[in-house]
Amino acid sequence: MFEPVTEFIVSGNAYYDAAGYSGREDEVVPVSLIPIPARIAAAERELCGVLAYPQERLAAIIREVGFRCNLCSRCCTRAFNGHVFLLDRDTAIARKIDPESVEPAPYPEFCDQNGTFYVSGYALRAQDDDCGSCYFLENNRCRIYDQRFSICRVYPYMLHREPDERGTLDWRQIAGLDEHGEYHTEISENLCQEAAAETREYEIACIRQEIAFLAYIQDYFARNRLRHVQKVYDDRMRAFVRGDGIRIRVFYHGMLEEHLICNP
Numbered sequence: 001m002f003e004p005v006t007e008f009i010v011s012g013n014a015y016y017d018a019a020g021y022s023g024r025e026d027e028v029v030p031v032s033l034i035p036i037p038a039r040i041a042a043a044e045r046e047l048c049g050v051l052a053y054p055q056e057r058l059a060a061i062i063r064e065v066g067f068r069c070n071l072c073s074r075c076c077t078r079a080f081n082g083h084v085f086l087l088d089r090d091t092a093i094a095r096k097i098d099p100e101s102v103e104p105a106p107y108p109e110f111c112d113q114n115g116t117f118y119v120s121g122y123a124l125r126a127q128d129d130d131c132g133s134c135y136f137l138e139n140n141r142c143r144i145y146d147q148r149f150s151i152c153r154v155y156p157y158m159l160h161r162e163p164d165e166r167g168t169l170d171w172r173q174i175a176g177l178d179e180h181g182e183y184h185t186e187i188s189e190n191l192c193q194e195a196a197a198e199t200r201e202y203e204i205a206c207i208r209q210e211i212a213f214l215a216y217i218q219d220y221f222a223r224n225r226l227r228h229v230q231k232v233y234d235d236r237m238r239a240f241v242r243g244d245g246i247r248i249r250v251f252y253h254g255m256l257e258e259h260l261i262c263n264p
């Protein structure tokens with residue numbers, strides 16, 4: 001389901017967008033109103049943070065948590081995890097397996113004055129069941145397991161900063177702790193190092209894709225005399241929920257691909 005971008009705000013010492021990027025102090029603003037240069041700068045700071053994060057430390061956390069998948073398959077549903085955002089390289093694989101498996105990611109970042117939305121990439125489509133199972137989930141198993149995507153490979157490990165309940169930004173290294181799987185199992189040193197390296201590489205690729213998208217939109221808007229208009233965003237999104245179609249341009253491999261989509 002295509003949805004509006006979440007509006008963040010946090011007071012305290014930072015604001016954040018959906019990727020946890022921080023900005024100036026004591027601001028309470030919709031993320032879509034944060035100027036693009038500020039968002040690029042925040043993403044670059046986040047990138048520096050991930051690059052500087054010692055792989056050894058992440059490997060030690062992975063070892064200590066000792067997570068083991070118990071094949072519950074909850075992590076492959078939108079009810080548990082929201083949508084599966086794809087790096088461009090994963091979108092290419094997904095399209096090769098089945099072109100119908102991807103759709104514009106929800107939460108578009110921008111909407112121009114003409115009512116066209118812009119989003120930074122594709123997501124895996126969900127099935128039309130109660131929990132929003134991934135397109136590739138069948139009988140509680142991934143039917144393309146050997147070709148599964150970057151995020152599916154590293155999950156539940158992660159390496160990015162998120163605010164806690166008091167708004168303090170700190171690193172998170174594991175998703176859904178104690179909500180799925182088993183813990184405190186033995187994991188070999190090699191596997192811990194491999195998981196840490198792969199997780200770090202995934203997070204770096206994600207931030208780079210976001211930075212490339214923001215830089216592209218900044219230039220594209222300037223060249224075409226476009227601007228983000230929050231009111232148009234909100235009006236079009238309300239119309240979409242009522243059943244109108246919308247036009248959305250998806251950033252993919254350094255270009256925008258256009259789609260017309262309707263609320264099913």
Ligand code: SF4
Nearest residue numbers: 076134136137142152
């Ligand atoms: S591609 Fe496979 S592993 Fe990834 S979310 Fe879908 S079912 Fe799960």
